[in-house]
Amino acid sequence: xxxxxxxxxxxxxxxxxxxxxxxxxxxxxxxxxxxxxxxxxxxxxxxxxxxxxxxxxxxxxxxxxxxxxxxxxxxxxxxxxxxxxxxxxxxxxxxxxxxxxxxxxxxxxxxxxxxxxxxxxxxxxxxxxxxxxxxxxxxxxxxxxxxxxxxxxxxxxxxxxxxxxxxxxxxxxxxxxxxxxxxxxxxxxxxxxxxxxxxxxxxxxxxxxxxxxxxxxxxxxxxxxxxxxxxxxxxxxxxxxxxxxxxxxxxxxxxxxxxxxxxxxxxxxxxxxxxxxxxxxxxxxxxxxxxxxxxxxxxxxxxxxxxxxxxxxxxxxxxxxxxxxxxxxxxxxxxxxxxxxxxxxxxxxxxxxxxxxxxxxxxxxxxxxxxxxxxxxxxxxxxxxxxxxxxxxxxxxxxxxxxxxxxxxxxxxxxxxxxxxxxxxxxxxxxxxxxxxxxxxxxxxxxxxxxxxxxxxxxxxxxxxxxxxxxxxxxxxxxxxxxxxxxxxxxxxxxxxxxxxxxxxxxxxxxxxxxxxxxxxxxxxxxxxxxxxxxxxxxxxxxxxxxxxxxxxxxxxxxxxxxxxxxxxxxxxxxxxxxxxxxxxxxxxxxxxxxxxxxxxxxxxxxxxxxxxxxxxxxxxxxxxxxxxxxxxxxxxxxxxxxxxxxxxxxxxxxxxxxxxxxxxxxxxxxxxxxxxxxxxxxxxxxxxxxxxxxxxxxxxxxxxxxxxxxxxxxxxxxxxxxxxxxxxxxxxxxxxxxxxxxxxxxxxxxxxxx
Amino acid sequence: xxxxxxxxxxxxxxxxxxxxxxxxxxxxxxxxxxxxxxxxxxxxxxxxxxxxxxxxxxxxxxxxxxxxxxxxxxxxxxxxxxxxxxxxxxxxxxxxxxxxxxxxxxxxxxxxxxxxxxxxxxxxxxxxxxxxxxxxxxxxxxx
Numbered sequence: 001x002x003x004x005x006x007x008x009x010x011x012x013x014x015x016x017x018x019x020x021x022x023x024x025x026x027x028x029x030x031x032x033x034x035x036x037x038x039x040x041x042x043x044x045x046x047x048x049x050x051x052x053x054x055x056x057x058x059x060x061x062x063x064x065x066x067x068x069x070x071x072x073x074x075x076x077x078x079x080x081x082x083x084x085x086x087x088x089x090x091x092x093x094x095x096x097x098x099x100x101x102x103x104x105x106x107x108x109x110x111x112x113x114x115x116x117x118x119x120x121x122x123x124x125x126x127x128x129x130x131x132x133x134x135x136x137x138x139x140x141x142x143x144x145x146x147x148x149x150x151x152x153x154x155x156x157x158x159x160x161x162x163x164x165x166x167x168x169x170x171x172x173x174x175x176x177x178x179x180x181x182x183x184x185x186x187x188x189x190x191x192x193x194x195x196x197x198x199x200x201x202x203x204x205x206x207x208x209x210x211x212x213x214x215x216x217x218x219x220x221x222x223x224x225x226x227x228x229x230x231x232x233x234x235x236x237x238x239x240x241x242x243x244x245x246x247x248x249x250x251x252x253x254x255x256x257x258x259x260x261x262x263x264x265x266x267x268x269x270x271x272x273x274x275x276x277x278x279x280x281x282x283x284x285x286x287x288x289x290x291x292x293x294x295x296x297x298x299x300x301x302x303x304x305x306x307x308x309x310x311x312x313x314x315x316x317x318x319x320x321x322x323x324x325x326x327x328x329x330x331x332x333x334x335x336x337x338x339x340x341x342x343x344x345x346x347x348x349x350x351x352x353x354x355x356x357x358x359x360x361x362x363x364x365x366x367x368x369x370x371x372x373x374x375x376x377x378x379x380x381x382x383x384x385x386x387x388x389x390x391x392x393x394x395x396x397x398x399x400x401x402x403x404x405x406x407x408x409x410x411x412x413x414x415x416x417x418x419x420x421x422x423x424x425x426x427x428x429x430x431x432x433x434x435x436x437x438x439x440x441x442x443x444x445x446x447x448x449x450x451x452x453x454x455x456x457x458x459x460x461x462x463x464x465x466x467x468x469x470x471x472x473x474x475x476x477x478x479x480x481x482x483x484x485x486x487x488x489x490x491x492x493x494x495x496x497x498x499x500x501x502x503x504x505x506x507x508x509x510x511x512x513x514x515x516x517x518x519x520x521x522x523x524x525x526x527x528x529x530x531x532x533x534x535x536x537x538x539x540x541x542x543x544x545x546x547x548x549x550x551x552x553x554x555x556x557x558x559x560x561x562x563x564x565x566x567x568x569x570x571x572x573x574x575x576x577x578x579x580x581x582x583x584x585x586x587x588x589x590x591x592x593x594x595x596x597x598x599x600x601x602x603x604x605x606x607x608x609x610x611x612x613x614x615x616x617x618x619x620x621x622x623x624x625x626x627x628x629x630x631x632x633x634x635x636x637x638x639x640x641x642x643x644x645x646x647x648x649x650x651x652x653x654x655x656x657x658x659x660x661x662x663x664x665x666x667x668x669x670x671x672x673x674x675x676x677x678x679x680x681x682x683x684x685x686x687x688x689x690x691x692x693x694x695x696x697x698x699x700x701x702x703x704x705x706x707x708x709x710x711x712x713x714x715x716x717x718x719x720x721x722x723x724x725x726x727x728x729x730x731x732x733x734x735x736x737x738x739x740x741x742x743x744x745x746x747x748x749x750x751x752x753x754x755x
Numbered sequence: 756x757x758x759x760x761x762x763x764x765x766x767x768x769x770x771x772x773x774x775x776x777x778x779x780x781x782x783x784x785x786x787x788x789x790x791x792x793x794x795x796x797x798x799x800x801x802x803x804x805x806x807x808x809x810x811x812x813x814x815x816x817x818x819x820x821x822x823x824x825x826x827x828x829x830x831x832x833x834x835x836x837x838x839x840x841x842x843x844x845x846x847x848x849x850x851x852x853x854x855x856x857x858x859x860x861x862x863x864x865x866x867x868x869x870x871x872x873x874x875x876x877x878x879x880x881x882x883x884x885x886x887x888x889x890x891x892x893x894x895x896x897x898x
Binding site: 575 | 793803804807810811839898
């Protein structure tokens with residue numbers, strides 16, 4: 001069965017079991033808000049996923065239930081016995097359909113129209129008449145189905161009764177009594193649930209810890225065995241050694257998974273949602289092999305689905321809107337994962353319409369999330385944060401894909417639960433980027449173990465650039481100081497030095513460390529934080545080791561110098577240094593970096609307003625090139641036969657003047673390495689006419705002959721990659737494609753001066 | 756009126772006889788290796804490895820602004836069960852688990868001042884001495 005459907009089934013069965021219990025509890029305590037929220041989210045998730053997977057009937061039933069719960073949530077509907085019965089009937093119906101899906105991959109053999117009617121009836125005005133019709137048989141309301149028996153997939157002795165073989169079911173699909181389905185649902189002859197076993201985060205953690213302890217015990221025995229002479233004992237020790245290593249490896253493996261595992265289902269999900277919304281979306285992925293702890297993978301699965309769904313549903317515009325704003329009809333959804341600063345970063349970027357801060361502001365005020373005064377005072381960034389407020393949604397109409405305002409709230413809760421954070425950046429018309437940062441807690445990372453004073457410390461390898469060891473002899477010459485700040489010349493560049501002793505508040509003064517080192521050697525760990533390099537002076541460098549990062553208790557949370565702690569091979573605890581934190585404390589980022597950050601901000605701000613219209617042309621080597629439109633005076637098509645030659649140059653008579661022609665193909669050295677494919681060989685170029693871009697320079701005009709004018713675009717011409725060939729200023733990324741920017745001046749210069 | 760009772764894990768800290776509710780205690784460890792944490796608040800003695808879990812050890816003497824124990828004395832870890840993960844309390848010595856009737860309980864007298872008052876839940880009057888009951892929530896909050 002499709003993996004995505006399988007997962008949906010397992011998850012939904014779990015939710016249903018929980019909902020059974022929750023509804024019963026709600027009947028007793030209708031005011032239990034938390035439970036109401038939970039069942040609402042559960043049914044919302046089932047509805048959403050069912051919709052995305054194309055199970056229309058299931059979606060409809062769940063939607064009816066969700067509407068009912070929504071009214072209850074808003075306090076418009078009291079959760080009396082009738083309502084709860086109807087809701088439980090919905091749970092049974094959903095369960096029956098899940099079994100149906102599991103067996104026949106469809107959900108429509110029984111019509112639940114009556115149930116939907118009933119759900120609507122209970123939800124409508126007070127004192128609605130009792131549902132006259134007998135509710136759908138499948139929905140036989142059990143007054144209080146206890147969750148326990150349902151949760152236990154009771155072995156079904158007679159599967160042919162509960163789950164009729166597919167062949168038999170097909171012909172009489174419509175006639176099949178719904179009762180049988182309901183029975184199947186109740187007995188839960190679920191194959192899926194039996195194949196996979198969900199292990200709780202706690203248990204996995206515990207296993208991991210126990211294996212760690214076992215490894216330590218093994219190490220002690222191994223040491224002991226060096227002195228032993230008992231052959232049997234030695235053989236057993238050897239076996240213990242092997243088994244322990246294998247066990248450790250397996251447990252580790254059980255926990256680490258590439259993010260690909262959850263991303264794999266996104267193209268399908270996106271396709272289906274896009275289809276439903278009448279949009280065209282392409283999914284791109286980067287860093288699928290980024291490994292994540294299993295527990296983290298599980299924890300970010302649902303939030304990511306929500307975010308992706310939102311991006312497609314709200315972010316990316318319909319094709320006609322995109323075309324109207326000079327974007328390709330097909331939107332792009334980029335999923336990116338990478339390790340940075342000891343964190344796992346996941347980005348979901350769409351090139352859609354972006355979020356309009358003013359619209360957010362209005363919505364927030366309209367929904368009473370904030371007051372108008374507050375709204376006026378909020379910056380754009382702060383406004384974006386409102387998206388995560390409970391009950392907030394910007395969607396103007398509630399679609400069946402998203403837009404009830406539960407999504408982002410839940411997303412944030414789930415991400416924060418694993419100690420992560422989520423951030424939104426958006427620009428109207430350009431798109432939205434959602435960045436999820438997950439701490440490396442739980443992750444296994446390579447680290448360098450160093451000592452300082454009495455302690456051992458682990459430095460995550462991600463920040464490590466190199467190790468420098470200065471011999472005692474020429475130490476004094478190699479370390480220089482600028483206003484008391486020690487620096488070292490590393491291959492000609494000044495490397496600011498930071499003493500770990502000092503940063504950890506250990507008593508020894510920097511000079512003492514230096515003096516002591518002059519007796520032996522100075523160990524410098526060259527690190528990188530926020531783009532700045534610095535050297536961390538430590539007492540000794542021990543080794544590199546794979547460490548399991550563990551969080552520190554709340555008492556130590558505020559200390560910026562530590563990222564966590566780990567347990568070393570000998571069972572003792574070592575602290576993990578937080579390199580960016582130490583860099584900040586030591587102020588190595590200093591003014592220089594802040595300046596750069598300010599610059600970057602300024603540049604970004606400038607960039608936002610500095611898009612300009614540019615002419616997009618095809619280069620001789622099939623690349624794309626832009627030139628600012630502001631400098632162009634006219635675009636002309638000139639018949640080839642009108643081209644004349646004066647000396648070595650081509651000219652054309654143009655408006656009573658002689659217009660020198662410059663062929664882009666001749667001024668730009670051709671770089672094509674592979675032969676042009678036959679189908680791209682000058683596809684639409686009219687052999688009879690030349691496409692000429694006319695530039696005016698003083699009294700003279702110059703015509704630039706290009707292969708093909710593709711488009712006029714609105715873009716920023718801020719160079720992102722400097723040029724690698726003459727005649728080109730550099731490259732920018734435009735519409736996800738690298739595009740060169742023509743150096744108009746350089747190309748026209750010789751011709752203008754010659755003229 | 757129905758009398759209820761409470762079970763307390765008792766311990767000694769200098770001349771003080773103290774206790775904490777048994778259900779809040781995960782385990783008691785006699786002696787274990789402590790990794791000091793530079794820059795940590797004064798009352799955090801260090802970190803211990805509790806079967807693979809990293810646990811902060813709070814020096815209860817320092818937490819209560821009592822003078823440090825004499826050199827060479829080996830403190831006992833009372834590991835408290837906390838939702839956010841275990842936290843250890845270092846005390847001088849461990850006592851018995853005793854059951855006390857609620858009728859013997861009184862809230863902390865107004866005259867008890869300082870850090871001690873901050874972390875106390877109240878006082879039990881036993882036949883021979885006074886038992887100061889620690890509130891774990893407040894002990895572990897060192898901010």
